[in-house]
Amino acid sequence: MKKILIRLDKVSKAFGKNNVIKDFSLDVYEGEFLTLLGPSGCGKTTVLRLISGLETVTKGKVYIDSVDVTDIDATKREVNTIFQNLALFPKMTVVENISFGLKMKKIPPNEINKRVKSIIKLVKLEGLENRYPNELSGGQQQRVAIARGIIMNPKVLLLDESLCSLDLKLKKSMQVELKKIQKKLGITFIYVTHAQDEALSMSDRIVVINNGKIEQIDSPENIYQHPNSVFVADFIGEANIIDAKVLDNKDSLKLSYFNDQVICINTIEEFNIGETIKLVIRPENVIVSKEDKKGILGKITGITYEGDSTKLSIELNNEIMIDARIVDKDTFDEDDIVYIRFSKNFIVPLRNRYEK
C-alpha cells in the first residue's frame, strides 16, 4: 500500500459566484508522477494552487502528509511550484534564484553553497551560475526554475504547464529530463497540462478534469484504451464516436450500429437491452482495405500525411465520417472506394451520459 502524500477532501473553490472546483476529492501517492489534464479553463491550475496554498479553499480540506494544511499559508507549506511563466526573479543571478528559498529558511551559507552546487550539477547548469535569467535560453530558464523548486526538498513539486513555452524538440528532451530527475529524487510531481501527449508520456497516473470535476483517474494506458466517458475519449487522442444500440447483454454485448451492422464485444460494464450507447474507436483500430468486401463501404475524402502515419478521412454511405490511421500511405488515394472494419477488441462501449 502506497503512502498518501496529498489528500484533497471534497474541496470546492469559488471565485465570486463562479464555482471553479466542485466537490473535488483526490489522493496523491508518495513518489508518483501525477498529471492533471484538462482543457483550458477546467480548473486544473486552481487545483494546483489550492495544494500550494496560493489559493484558499472555499469548502473542504487539504492534507499534506496527513496534516491538515487547509488554513496554512503557502509560505509554510512544504510544497513548491514551478510557475507557468517560470517566474524567475529577473534581478537575481542563477545562483541567487536557486538559493532564494534556502536563504528565506535561514539555512547556513555553507550548506546553501553545497546544496546549490549539487543541484546545479543535477540540472546541468554548470558555468551559468552568475548569469541573469534574461541571458539564458528557454530550456536553461526552465532548468533554473526546476532547480529553484527541488532544492527546497519539497514533499511535492507542482508544475503548472511548465513546458508549454518550449519548442517541440526542447519540450521532448525536458520531458525526459524531468522524468529522470523525478525518478532520481523520488519527489512526488503533480504536473498540470492541457497537452495530452505530455500527460501520456510522463505520468504514472492521469487525472482528467472537466468543468471543475474529475472525469477519470487512471494510468495513461487505461485512460487511452478504456476511457470511461465520451469526454475523456474525445479529449485524449483521436476517437471515432458512433451511436449503437444494445441488442443482447447475456454473455457478450451484442450491438447494432449504422442501422445494419451487428457486433459482439466483451465488456465488464453492464448495459440494458435497448439502451442507446456510444462506441469509441481509435483511428488506428480502424482496418481499411480495398479487397475485404465484408467491411462497410466508404469513400476516402481526405488524406492527411503526418510523418510517421497517415490519417484517412472516410465517408461512409450513411454520410458518417470515420477517421482511420494507417502506416502505409501509398496504398490509398483520394476518392478510392474502401471497406472498413473495426477491430473488435478495441471498441469501447460507453454509457450515453452526456446526451440531454
Add this chain to the structure above:
Amino acid sequence: MKNKIFKLVFILPIIIYSIVLVLLPLLYVLFLSFLTSDSYGGIIYSFTFKNYLNILEFTYIKMFIKSSLIAIITTVICILISYPFALILRTKSKNFQNIATKLIMIPFLTNSLIRTYGWIILLRKSGVINTTLLTLGVINKPLSLMYNNLGIIIGMVYTLLPFMLLPVCSSVLAIDNSLIEAGRDLGAKPLQIFKKIILPQTLSGVFNGSLMVFIPAIGYFFISDILGGGKTMIIGNLIKNQFLSARNWPFGSAISVFLIIVTFFLVKIYKHFGGKMDDLGGF
C-alpha cells in the same frame, strides 16, 4: 530624398523652437555668466571668472547645502508616500488603478502657484489645521506650519509628489504577480518579498522619480516665497533675486549655469544606474 524633406518639414518647427527658445537663451546665460555687472544693474562687457568664484562664498555654499537638504527630504518623503500607495494600488482592480492614476494627474490641471496659495488657508496660524486641532484640544497653541522650512517641505512634497507617484506606481504595478507568488511559495514573508523582489525591480522607477522631484525642488522659488515667507532662501530664490531684485544678471547666470551642471551630473548618475532618458520625458 523626398522622404527626408518630408521629415524635415515636420521636425523643423521643433528645431526652430528649441534653438530660439532653449538653446540661444541658454547660450546667452552662459555668455552673461562671464561678464561683470555695474552697480546700477547694467552689464559691462569685460570677461571675468569672478561670478563663479562668488558662488564659493560661505553664504551661498550654506544656501546650496540647505537647498539640497530640503530637496533630499522632499524626495525621501515622496518615496515614503509613494511605495505604500503603489503597494495598496497593486491589490486593487485594474479599473480602480486606472482611476487612481488619473486622479493623481488632476491637480496638474490647476496652476501650481494657485494651489500653493491654497495651502496658506490650511497651514497658517488661524488656518484650517490649527483651528481644528485647537478646537479638538489636541494642542493649546497654534503650530507654526508655514513661513519656515516645514512649510516649504509641505509645499514641495505636495507639488512634486505626482512625479514620484507615477513612476513608482508604474514600476510596482508592472511586477508580475507570479514573482510575488513564487516568493511566497519559496517561504518569503511579506517584508522579505518587498526587500528582495519588489524593491530591486522598482529601483529604476524610484531613481527616475527622485530625479524628477529633486531637481525642481532645488529651484521652485515660488513655494519657498509663499510658504517659506521669504525667510528661507533656496537656490531658486537666489537666482530669481539676482535677476529681479539685485539686478546682478551675470551672477544670477553663473548660479544658473552651476545648477545646470549639477543637474547634468545627476542625470549622468541616473543613466549610469540604467535609467532611461525616455522615462524622464514621459510627462
